[in-house]
Amino acid sequence: MAYTICEPCIGTKDTACVDVCPVDCIHPRADEEEFEAAEKLYIHPDECIDCGACVPACPVEAIFANDEVPEEWANYIDIDAAYYADE
Ligand code: SF4
Ligand code: SF4
Structure with missing residues (x-):
């Protein structure tokens, strides 16, 4: 998962x-060049x-286990995975 x-x-x-x-699977970190342009951070699945x-x-309860992601945010599972898709 x-x-x-x-x-x-x-x-x-x-x-x-x-x-x-x-x-260290959450990126971009503040010391990475992608940080400023990123609208949020992403977890490497x-x-x-x-x-x-x-x-x-x-502080804003943004993080969920994939099987507990609220339905209205289910698309974020793919959004996080897509961030790392070209690795
Ligand atoms: S659950 Fe959170 S803190 Fe733990 S490895 Fe995954 S991203 Fe990192
Ligand atoms: S708002 Fe939550 S998910 Fe976003 S960077 Fe802060 S701790 Fe991480």
């Missing part, structure tokens, strides 16, 4: 989740180890 970052991250993007992720540490760290 994996976790996904949904709509509430847009406009917040404070990188609190990046700081707690043990496998293959590198995420499903630890859940990022969920309580997010």
Whole structure:
């Protein structure tokens, strides 16, 4: 499975989740050149180890396990995966 970052991250993007992720699978980090242009952050679906540490760290409750993503944000599962599709 994996976790996904949904709509509430847009406009917040404070990188609190990046700081707690043990496998550095949330990008772009603030020190990466893509950061300024990114509207939100994205979780790498293959590198995420499903630890859940990022969920309580997010101040706007944007992060969900993929099987718990609210229906209105289900498209964000594909949005996060697509961000890494060309790797
Ligand atoms: S669930 Fe764990 S591994 Fe996956 S993005 Fe969140 S902190 Fe990182
Ligand atoms: S902690 Fe939440 S709002 Fe902040 S960057 Fe991560 S997903 Fe976005």
